[in-house]
Amino acid sequence: MENKADIGLIGLGVMGSNLALNIAEKGHRVAVFNRTTSRTDAFYGQAGSLRERIVPCHTIEALAEAIRPPRPVIVMVQAGQAVDGQIALLRSVLSARDIVVDAGNANFRDTMRRFAELKDSGLTFIGMGVSGGEEGARHGPSIMVGGTEESWRRVEDVLTAISAKYEGEPCAAWLGTDGAGHFVKTIHNGIEYADMQMIAEIYGMLRDGLGLSAKEIAPVFAGWNRGRLNSYLIEITATVLAADDPGTGSPVVDIILDRAGQKGTGKWSVIEAQTLGVPATAIEAAVAARVLSAMKGERTAAEAVFGVPATRLAGGRKALLADLELALFAGKIAAYAQGFAVMDAASKEFGWNLPLPTIAKIWRAGCIIRSQFLGRIAEAFGTSDSAANLLMAPAFVEMMKEAHPSLRRIVAQAVEAGLPVPALSSALAYFDSYRQGRGTSNLIQAQRDFFGAHGFERVDAEGAFHGPWGSGG
Numbered sequence: 001m002e003n004k005a006d007i008g009l010i011g012l013g014v015m016g017s018n019l020a021l022n023i024a025e026k027g028h029r030v031a032v033f034n035r036t037t038s039r040t041d042a043f044y045g046q047a048g049s050l051r052e053r054i055v056p057c058h059t060i061e062a063l064a065e066a067i068r069p070p071r072p073v074i075v076m077v078q079a080g081q082a083v084d085g086q087i088a089l090l091r092s093v094l095s096a097r098d099i100v101v102d103a104g105n106a107n108f109r110d111t112m113r114r115f116a117e118l119k120d121s122g123l124t125f126i127g128m129g130v131s132g133g134e135e136g137a138r139h140g141p142s143i144m145v146g147g148t149e150e151s152w153r154r155v156e157d158v159l160t161a162i163s164a165k166y167e168g169e170p171c172a173a174w175l176g177t178d179g180a181g182h183f184v185k186t187i188h189n190g191i192e193y194a195d196m197q198m199i200a201e202i203y204g205m206l207r208d209g210l211g212l213s214a215k216e217i218a219p220v221f222a223g224w225n226r227g228r229l230n231s232y233l234i235e236i237t238a239t240v241l242a243a244d245d246p247g248t249g250s251p252v253v254d255i256i257l258d259r260a261g262q263k264g265t266g267k268w269s270v271i272e273a274q275t276l277g278v279p280a281t282a283i284e285a286a287v288a289a290r291v292l293s294a295m296k297g298e299r300t301a302a303e304a305v306f307g308v309p310a311t312r313l314a315g316g317r318k319a320l321l322a323d324l325e326l327a328l329f330a331g332k333i334a335a336y337a338q339g340f341a342v343m344d345a346a347s348k349e350f351g352w353n354l355p356l357p358t359i360a361k362i363w364r365a366g367c368i369i370r371s372q373f374l375g376r377i378a379e380a381f382g383t384s385d386s387a388a389n390l391l392m393a394p395a396f397v398e399m400m401k402e403a404h405p406s407l408r409r410i411v412a413q414a415v416e417a418g419l420p421v422p423a424l425s426s427a428l429a430y431f432d433s434y435r436q437g438r439g440t441s442n443l444i445q446a447q448r449d450f451f452g453a454h455g456f457e458r459v460d461a462e463g464a465f466h467g468p469w470g471s472g473g
Ligand code: 6PG
Pocket: 105, 130, 131, 132, 133, 189, 192, 261, 262, 263, 264, 265, 266, 367, 368
């Protein structure tokens, strides 16, 4: 019995191989299987001293046989149909109380379906969000788990052992039933899109508005990484901007085509935000910006027609840089407020009881959006009277009061100069709308009532009313 593996893993691609090595390195025995047998052999052959805790399996039956029951098996294959294929395979060899763990970037609606489908078979399903890329998988990712609490208890030891640690605390947690883990991972990615887009917009202002070279911009980000913006994404931005292309000697960023890819998680987070009725404008803008970036041909044609804006940003460089830093910070606060608001709404909708402070905590290390800033968010949501929206948490009120004037100046300057700042300007518009006690939708209501007799509420009386539009309405 002692020789049985603690856990199994299917799919020895980049992420799967690294996770398996991480598991073995942390002292757990892992049985591995890959559809292409030669890959299993190659992986085992290269595992060095970790081989003693790796059980290479050539058949799915052998994999099932190698694990200590109840048997958890991590499936790390491409999200979508491949996961259903692996589940069907596993159903033929696993038995009651065994656990299928999908560690890919699944759509949480698929996870909920799979969870329900497996219930009848006696097997349980875990949807597990894993963030941190290749490095994270190998040395410590952030792990977001959704499933039954019982199944989490079975895998908790292995998952906390392999996860990143923030000041000793593991960045792995059980967040709720069925789709909770994959939903949280999706919103993590939505926030990641917003973070990246806003950084890119600031880069655009430095490049096109101030005329700085990549080499000159790199230290700006490196400097910001020592301050309030300190985060993995700012750190890698500085590193990337400083790198040269070995072939041409030019900065690598200057030879990369300005056409961004996407695999779907950003889009899903926006779709779910809309479905839940939660404004996530900065994330929406970031997803749309990627789509627009891909329309390279059309953009080039439009530039030929409309011309390139020639305006440079006004003001002294020092003051501008200080404003840009604070503007990015204000935009970041708004984007995170939106992401957490979406999770809060989903938690209520799906009955997950998502622990928002825990989510912020397990994002402090290991994942792509990792930063100390998330510690502030954990504190803000950790108090008994925590605010409905992050923007209203006392510490964030103070931060936003300090930072939003800079965001306003930067967005105004960008608009004036013709430099696109869709995510930053959406973040600002969200803030301005959120803090406007008397908005303008009274007019929308009047219009709706005029053409559709939808009725409206009055400020001075209870009930539903219609306007004096007569037969015109
Ligand atoms: C992570 C990343 C990772 C990956 C996504 C985003 O948390 O480790 O989010 O999951 O980078 O696939 O990818 P796209 O930008 O391709 O949508």
